Amino acid sequence: MVDIDVPIWAARLRVLRRARLWSRRELGRRLDDAADETSRDQLPAPEALSSLIHLWETGERRPDESHAELLCRTFGLGEGDLFVGDAAGTTLWHYLTGIPLQSGMFPAEEEERTGRAIEAPQRADEETVRYFRTVLDAYSRTDLRPADVINVLQPVFAGIEEFHRDAGPSVRPALLGLAAENAELISRMYHEAGDPDGALAWSDEAIRDAREAADAPLEAYTLAQRGGLSDTAGAPGRLVDLAVAARERAELPPRVDALSRHHEAQGHALAGDVDMCHRRLEESAQSLEEPGDDTPYRFDSSAEARHALCAGCLIDLGQAGGAIEILEQEPPKAQPTYAIAYAMARMAHAYADAHEGERWAETARQALALARQSGASRALRELARVQVPHQDVRHRRILL
The missing domain is CATH 1.25.40 (Serine Threonine Protein Phosphatase 5, Tetratricopeptide repeat)
Structure with a gap:
């Protein structure tokens, strides 16, 4: 077995924290949540607690009894599993490779x-x-x-x-x-x-x-997804070419076909081709109605994602009213996800283009908060694209 420079229990703490996508500060917050009133009063301040967690993970200090109990509660593990355990080899290879270790996911x-x-x-x-x-x-x-x-x-x-x-x-x-x-x-x-x-x-x-x-279907899927990586007016023809190339590689499952046609519609919208944009949007909707789609590929095909794509095309065509009509069919839920943040940013953009200042301001505030919470920089870029009407200058500070 390869030696590492920390005790196995310290390595286990680190790999379990990283697998849960927690920063040391976030782990400290969760320890505080797991504590009762008495033990909470004994926890150090957040910065000091983050430093203490660092000492634990480097093996420079072992958690005392009270901290060990809080760690077990937070990770949902018994003390033997967290600090002793008989899976040193498993901990070791996760620690060395950085591949996440999710306790309980595998035997x-x-x-x-x-x-x-x-x-x-x-x-x-x-x-x-x-x-x-x-x-x-x-x-x-x-x-x-x-x-x-x-x-x-x-x-x-x-x-x-x-x-x-x-x-x-x-x-x-x-x-x-x-x-x-x-x-x-x-x-x-x-x-x-x-x-x-x-x-x-x-x-x-x-x-x-x-x-x-x-794998022709997989290659087509990757090409279709690449078309969605460009959401500016820089190269609309490139979006169209990628979408067409995806459909030429293989017969696509309905959801992937719909995605390809959505992105082609986006390219046509950026190029100002109204007829082709609407034609591809209609074809995309028809693909989504086809039964029997068992595609294994991972992408967001939720109503919010589809509505954001369609509304984005109409915004780029200068048809803000149509975009609003689509987005208001099923308003985005105020959940901290990057997809919801982007859908709300699209809605704010549509309201601004339609000169609906109050509705734009409220939706932009929500989108901005969700984007910051979810790390959705694309939603922030969408908000930055908004041209706020002169009569709504008092609302511009929302985007500053």
Whole structure:
């Protein structure tokens, strides 16, 4: 077994915290929530508590009895599982690779099997593929902050890359496909986090892996998703080309076909082509009505996401009234997700274009708060695009 420079219990604290996407400050807040009135009074101030957690995770100090109890409550583990345990090897490989460890997600034997495969990638099998697919599924939720998803999935991608280079021919295509799906999700998270260069670089990786896997539907999906990485008027023809290329690669499942046509409609809207934009939006709606879609790919096809895409096209065409009508069919719920924040930013944009100052101001305030809470930089960019009418100058400070 490879030695590490911290005790196993300290490494376990770190990998469990990171798997939950908690900063040290967030863990400190949760310890405070888990404490009763007496033990809460004995906790240090937030900054000091974050420093104390750092000392625990580096093994420089072991939690005393009261802090150990709070940690067990917070992680939902018994003291033996958190501080003793018999899975040192599992903790070790998660610590060394950065691949997240979710307690209870897998039986001990599956963790051990994956750890052995990490040491010797030629041991990878269908169970290894299933393990990493389950991990990827766990971090595909829209309620997670994009930057946090990036941090946790990049080590997962690196692990899959190691496998598919050395794995046997029976599982290599599946690992390549999984790498492509992982890279595509990371690409979208960079897009949501406001890093267009990072988004495009990871999209390139996703397309390359899908092609190497010789998986035409997956390649088409990655191309369709790439079309959604550009939401400015810089290159509308490029959006159209990507959407068309996606449909030329393979016969797409209905949801992916709808996504492709949505993004093509966006390109036509940015180019000012009203007829083609509306035609593609109609075709997209027809695709979504088709039954039997069992596509395994991960993307947000919620009503909020679809409405935001349609409304965005109408906003770009200067048809704010139509955008408002779409968005008000099912107003975005005030939940802290990047998708909801973006949908609300789109609605604020439509209200501003329609010169509805009060409604714009209220919706923009909500969108701004949700964007900051959810880490949705794309929603912030959308708000920054809004041209506030001169008569509503008193509301402009919302975007400052």
